[in-house]
Amino acid sequence: MGRALKAGLAYFALIFAAGFALGTLRVLVLLPRMGEAVAVALELPVMLGLSWLAAGALIGRFAVPAGAARLAMGGAAFGLLMAAEVGVSVFALGRDIAGHFGHWATLPGAAGLAGQVAFGLIPWARR
Template sequence: MKKILKYSALYFAIVFTIGFVLGTIRVLYVAPQLGDDQAELLEFPLMVLASFVVARYIVGLAGDGLKPAQLLWVGVMALGCLLMVEFSLVLALREMSIVTYVTSRYSLAGAAYLVSLLLFAVFPFVISIWGKPNK
């Protein structure tokens, strides 16, 4: 359990940091030019790629120390951390209520965001299965 917590915290921290930097660029520079939805859609593939690359790093770091089911927990727990921070810190910084935040997700960009969250959660598991050679 200690390893799962360690790797999920690391996975969350790295991806959140990347997302925070990209989100700042999006909000300050891209969204005023293109609009919020288009800016989020541009950020989507970058965040999915970042999640994938970091998940590969985490799976490699864990080596054979964690089984695929445990790596699924790494992703799920990292997602839990991400959502807790999103619903507290990010909403406070953007001065949004939870209701405003949820209703702002009823769009193509919102659907893309939900897909990115799902992928973020399952990437460690999928990579652990996909990356193993057949025996």
């Protein structure tokens, strides 16, 4: 399982960095022009495509076997992503914890959460 956890850490780091860059563009460029729902809808397929590519590359690099090990890889990455999202939401955006979780009740928040769950499952889904 050590390889799976290392791969999960790398997977999280790559996608979090990409998400931070694309999220900045989403907030500064797309959101003011199109609204949050459209901005998230445009960003989400790009992030999932990058996740698919990154997961495949890291599965090969770390030789993560199919099945439970890939589920562990995605689960570790998902857990790290959820922790990082709370940190950014609270410390950078000034939301409280209730506001962070409450955002999931909105269309953009629910779409983002669905994308994050998909991100966590992609390593397992890769053949």
